[in-house]
Amino acid sequence: MNQYQTVTGDETLLRDGTIKLHGPAGFEGMRKAGRLAAEILDALAPMVQPGVTTGELDDVVRQMTLDGGAVPATFGYRGYTHSCCISINHVVCHGIPGDKALKEGDIVNIDVTPLLDGWHGDSSRMYLVGDVPLKARRLVDVTYECLMLGIEQVKPGARLGDIGAAIQAHAEAHRYGVVREFCGHGLGRLFHDAPEVVHAAKAGTGPELRPGMFLTIEPMINLGRPWVKMLSDGWTAVTRDKSLSAQFEHSIGVTEEGCEIFTLSPTGRDKPPYE
Secondary structure, three states, X not given: OOOEEEOOOOOOOOOOOOEXXXXXXXXXXXXXXXHHHHHHHHHHXXXXXXXXXXXXXXXXXXXXXXXXXXXXXXXXXXXXXXXXXXXXXOEEEOOOOOOOEOOOOOEEEEEEOEEEOOEEOOEEEEEEXXXXXXXXXXXXXXXXXXXXXXXXXXXXXXXXXXXXXXXXXXXXXXXXXXXXXXXXXXXXXXXXXXXXXXXXXXXXXXXXXXXXXXXXXXXXXXXXOOOEEEOOOOOOXXXXXXXOEEEOEEEEEEOOOOEEEOOOOOOOOOOOXXX
């Protein structure tokens, strides 16, 4: 059972299963890190075009992160050597940037985490490459709706399971599969921390949400079955049935009244199409 830990300052934080509760300084740090993440994702919107390689997009993420006074939290994380994850079509998450060029009709998730002044701004968005088939666009739309329905559940006294229950109900109403193998997580000064935020759950279960909790909600929704498999690179997860997959992610903080989304786009580009 999770315990709660009130974070008072610069004390050393451990991944010890405790759920951290942050004060005003933490909220301010997360606002800055989250805004930088959102600005990076905004800047990528016009660049996601047919013929552009995922490596070129990764270069832009790295430079913008450094220019913003931050470092990419993924670089060097468990041996990872890139500044973001880029997942195309049936890749569920953790796609590795490289020489692969985007093509007309692709759907793409880009996941960034700038580490700014000790705080992690973790966010991802879907992008549409050129003219995307209707079924793919519908999957992207419903996945964004799942994210926002999950966020609507976040308020003091609610349970973590309320988030997953709302996401699962909406996805399955459209006959989509909700990925179980990956989940959201606590974050702040630590990249990945307690609690785990599962996206398929029973309402009224799990730890209580309390003011000061920071977490990501990042549903991965498949056009087909929910099951995934790992590729031999040890990072890339794909759908077992090769169906399309989509994901959106925000970093949020629980407030006294509800929640604050740290990674909202300052230009309103939270979901495609990005005009």
